[in-house]
Amino acid sequence: MQEVTDVKKPGGAPRRGALSIREVTKIYDPEGVNVMAVDNCSMEVAPGEFCMIVGPSGCGKTTLLNAIAGFHSTTTGEIRLDGELLCGPGKPMAEQGADRIVVFQQGALFPWKTLAENVAYGPMVQGVISKKGALEKAREMLAEAGLGEFGDKYPGEVSSGMARRAEIVRALINNPRVLLLDEPYRAMDALTKAIMHQALLEMYDRTKVTMFFITHDLEEAIFLGDRVYVLTTRPCRLKKVVDVKIARPRNYEVLTSEQFRLLVEETKDAVYEEAIKAFQSGERELA
Amino acid sequence: MAGVAQVSRRMTVANPRRSFLRKTFGKSELWRGVIAIVVFLCFWEIGARSEKLFGYAFPYFGLLPPPTDVALAWSKVLVKWGYWESWYQSFQRVLLGFIAAQIVGIPFGLLLAVNRYFREIFFPPFEVLRPIPPLAWVPASLIFWPTNELSIAFVTFLGAFFTIVINVLGGARTIDVRFLRAAQSMGASQWDLFWRIVLPGTLPSIFTGAAVGMGITWEVVVAAEMISGGGTQGSGGLGFFIWNSYMGGSLPQIVVGMISIGIAGYLSSSAIRMIGNRAMPWRHLF
Numbered sequence: 069m070q071e072v073t074d075v076k077k078p079g080g081a082p083r084r085g086a087l088s089i090r091e092v093t094k095i096y097d098p099e100g101v102n103v104m105a106v107d108n109c110s111m112e113v114a115p116g117e118f119c120m121i122v123g124p125s126g127c128g129k130t131t132l133l134n135a136i137a138g139f140h141s142t143t144t145g146e147i148r149l150d151g152e153l154l155c156g157p158g159k160p161m162a163e164q165g166a167d168r169i170v171v172f173q174q175g176a177l178f179p180w181k182t183l184a185e186n187v188a189y190g191p192m193v194q195g196v197i198s199k200k201g202a203l204e205k206a207r208e209m210l211a212e213a214g215l216g217e218f219g220d221k222y223p224g225e226v227s228s229g230m231a232r233r234a235e236i237v238r239a240l241i242n243n244p245r246v247l248l249l250d251e252p253y254r255a256m257d258a259l260t261k262a263i264m265h266q267a268l269l270e271m272y273d274r275t276k277v278t279m280f281f282i283t284h285d286l287e288e289a290i291f292l293g294d295r296v297y298v299l300t301t302r303p304c305r306l307k308k309v310v311d312v313k314i315a316r317p318r319n320y321e322v323l324t325s326e327q328f329r330l331l332v333e334e335t336k337d338a339v340y341e342e343a344i345k346a347f348q349s350g351e352r353e354l355a
Numbered sequence: 356m357a358g359v360a361q362v363s364r365r366m367t368v369a370n371p372r373r374s375f376l377r378k379t380f381g382k383s384e385l386w387r388g389v390i391a392i393v394v395f396l397c398f399w400e401i402g403a404r405s406e407k408l409f410g411y412a413f414p415y416f417g418l419l420p421p422p423t424d425v426a427l428a429w430s431k432v433l434v435k436w437g438y439w440e441s442w443y444q445s446f447q448r449v450l451l452g453f454i455a456a457q458i459v460g461i462p463f464g465l466l467l468a469v470n471r472y473f474r475e476i477f478f479p480p481f482e483v484l485r486p487i488p489p490l491a492w493v494p495a496s497l498i499f500w501p502t503n504e505l506s507i508a509f510v511t512f513l514g515a516f517f518t519i520v521i522n523v524l525g526g527a528r529t530i531d532v533r534f535l536r537a538a539q540s541m542g543a544s545q546w547d548l549f550w551r552i553v554l555p556g557t558l559p560s561i562f563t564g565a566a567v568g569m570g571i572t573w574e575v576v577v578a579a580e581m582i583s584g585g586g587t588q589g590s591g592g593l594g595f596f597i598w599n600s601y602m603g604g605s606l607p608q609i610v611v612g613m614i615s616i617g618i619a620g621y622l623s624s625s626a627i628r629m630i631g632n633r634a635m636p637w638r639h640l641f
Contacts, residue, residue, distance in 0.1 A: 139536055164540045176533040180555040180637050190541035193551070222637040242541060 084150055085245035085278030087113040087136070092145030094131050105131040107303035108145070113246075113295075115150075116276040120293030122286055122339055124346035128304035129282045133248050136280065137170045138162035149245055166190055169239035170248045174255075175231055177223040183210060183234045184219035190242040206241060213237050213271060229260050233267050240271065246278040253288070262320060265292060273317050286339050290314075290331045291322060298338045301346035308338045396422050420607040425614070428607035438596070445580065445592035445619065448504075449572045452511025456568060460516045461561060464523025469553065481520065489514040489575045493582050507579045514575035515568030522567070526560020527553055559638060562631040566624055573620045593619065 094106040105128040113119045123129050134140035136147055136154065138161060146156030154162035169190075170176075177186050187206035191197045197205065207219050213233055223231045232252055239247055253261045269292065272279060283289055289296045290312055298308040312331060314322055322328050379385070400423060401408065402416030412418070420428075432438040467474045467481075489510050496506040530553060538552050580594025591599065597612035632638070 137536075137540060164536075166540065166542045169540055170536065172533045172537065174533065176531070176537040178534060178538075178552065178555070180558070180635070189538070189543075189551075193538070193544065193547045194542040224637055238541075 083115040083276065085113075086115045086150050087111075087119075087246055087278060087280065088148045089113075089132070089136075090146050090148075092132065092135065092147060093143045094128070094135065094140070095143045104303035106135075106142075107305050109299070109304060109306055110145075111297055111306060111309075113278060113280065116278055118272060118279045118292060118294045119281065120289035120296045121280065121282045121299060122284060122289045122296055122335075123299030123304060124301050124339075124343045125284055127299055127301050127342070127346060129299060130250055132304070133170070133250055133280065133282055136162065136246070137168055137248055138164040139170075166194060166242040167245045168248055169242055169244045170250060171232075171235055171239055171252045173251045175223075175228070175235055175252075177231050177235050177238070179223050182220050182222055183215065183226070183231075186223070186234060187238045187241055189238065194242075206237075209237050209241055210234065212274075213267065227260075228256065229264055232264060236268065236271060240275055240277065244277060246280055249279065249281040251282055251284070254283075261288070266319065268292065269316075269318055284343075286332060286335060287323070290328060290335065291318065296335060298335060298342070301342045301349065307342065308335065310335050420610055424607040425610045428605065429611045429614075432608065432611060441591065441593045441596040442615065442619065445576055445594065445616075448507050448511055448576050448580075448592060449569075449619075449623065451508045452513075452576070453515050453565075453569060453572050455508070455512045456515035456519055456572075457565065459512075460519035460564075460568075461523055464520040464564075465527055465549075465553065465557065467520070467524045468527030468557075469549070481517075485517045485521070489571070490578050490582075493579055497583065503583050507576065507583060510579045511572045511576045514571040518568045518571060519561075519564040522560045522564025523557060526557040526563075530556040558635050562627065562635070565627050565631075569623050569627055570620065573616060573623065577616060 089109060089111045092106055092109050093104070096103040096105055109132065111119075121129050121132070131140060135142045136149075138154070141160035142155055143160075144157075147154045147162065148156075149167065153159065177183070178189070181189065184203055184206045187210060188199070188202035191202040191205065192199055207216070210216055210219050213236075215230060215234055215237070218226055218230060218234070223234070226234075236247070236249075236252075253264050256264065265288070279292075281289075281292065286296075290310075293312050296310040296312060297306060298310070299305065300307045310331065314325075314327055314331075399416070399419065400421045402413045403419045403421035403424075405417050406412040463477075467478060492510050492513055493506070496509045497503070500506040500509055534552055534556060535548060538548055543551065576592065577594035577597070580592040581598045583591075593612055593616050596615075597609055600606075600608035600612055
């Protein structure tokens with residue numbers, strides 16, 4: 069269908085990670101009652117795009133992410149990554165693979181491994197590199213992310229912010245086509261969040277990996293993203309797409325700029341409308 | 356912050372011996388514990404001697420041998436070979452049953468956790484056998500096993516086995532699905548999932564099961580020794596030591612046996628804690 073997108077960006081690395089979601093519908097069927105979580109949702113994510121998905125809690129954003137990651141099946145529609153079919157007609161569930169790594173809401177660093185061992189996990193189990201080599205590479209990447217001296221610490225010994233950063237490093241070491249982030253900074257205070265954003269943007273600017281970032285925080289979405297997809301409350305549909313043309317690299321000064329304010333203004337009605345609908349319907353959230 | 360940490364580290368490095376002493380004896384918890392035990396012993400001593408002291412025996416307390424008599428009885432048996440033989444016997448039985456229970460119980464529990472068919476077949480009979488108290492197995496195992504020694508070991512094995520399996524199963528089943536998904540999406544094979552995720556994720560439960568199981572094996576071994584008895588003098592273990600003292604009417608020596616078992620149990624669980632800390636360096640933090 070669509071060609072493999074491997075466009076050479078001037079001065080950049082070959083770009084990959086074009087994610088195309090076409091008319092995806094997902095119906096859950098708990099106890100015979102059909103619950104539609106995603107309804108005919110389509111989006112085209114360009115290679116290397118920082119794509120933000122905004123929607124009220126429990127709207128089905130995570131369902132979409134789970135379908136891409138291969139944790140859940142879809143009912144109809146198809147999802148392609150660089151033109152390759154992940155799931156679609158006749159193949160309801162995508163295979164899990166190291167080209168799509170998930171960063172979970174509550175964090176999923178293995179508590180029994182040090183940060184360096186955690187980061188080295190992917191290359192090690194894939195058998196592409198020796199254990200020693202994987203650990204060296206892991207330390208290198210941790211150092212690049214400013215976590216060099218914490219390689220021998222266990223996740224329980226470092227702050228949640230550092231753990232989350234290490235988790236993103238653990239994802240990036242696999243050189244994924246797309247990074248799937250499921251509200252990774254949800255439980256953090258505003259200040260920690262700001263620092264995390266800065267670190268994430270640095271990592272993004274370095275790697276230019278496609279980001280599929282789920283959040284319910286509109287400001288976060290506009291600050292980080294190239295494009296913001298606003299979704300409706302359940303069943304989730306695409307409501308509005310906003311292009312964020314703020315230049316990169318970005319820093320926190322963006323937050324007080326006129327351009328930022330205007331973008332928030334432009335988007336907030338759509339987001340709040342859905343949030344209120346979600347609140348009033350009072351439905352239990354689906355994971 | 357970093358400055359403060361460095362300063363305090365330097366201080367402990369400068370004088371390790373003194374800091375060790377301070378660490379051990381400078382703690383108020385330690386002294387509170389010591390004082391509590393001393394007060395308890397005094398109370399016991401006075402209570403046990405109440406008839407002589409006040410002409411009136413305190414209820415229950417007045418029947419006990421005073422701690423000084425117990426200490427005297429202890430000092431007498433300490434030099435006897437039979438007493439240490441009892442220790443050795445009981446420890447041997449506990450370790451035999453306990454280690455066998457670990458070797459069988461951990462893989463069995465893990466299999467129950469990871470394989471649905473295995474669970475569906477073996478869990479129901481397991482659950483029927485589990486509520487049977489280990490001591491209820493004593494007569495049957497005396498008949499079933501050729502030697503006394505084997506039947507005692509078998510009963511202690513049962514005492515630990517069920518607890519270990521239930522803990523391993525529970526621990527492995529409650530590993531967060533995020534860890535499994537994360538590992539799988541990074542390309543972990545089933546083998547990797549088992550060795551690098553399920554097993555380390557279950558270790559805390561394995562050690563909880565071991566600690567509880569060790570307690571139960573001591574309970575069981577003592578009771579089993581009392582029932583089966585000892586052939587020749589001093590080969591019946593600590594349980595038989597108590598029973599023998601009871602038959603001989605030596606009240607202080609009964610208490611000596613009881614405290615000996617307390618110490619033996621404490622040593623056993625300390626050993627498990629130590630191994631656990633070694634095996635799970637990340638757990639010091641919690």
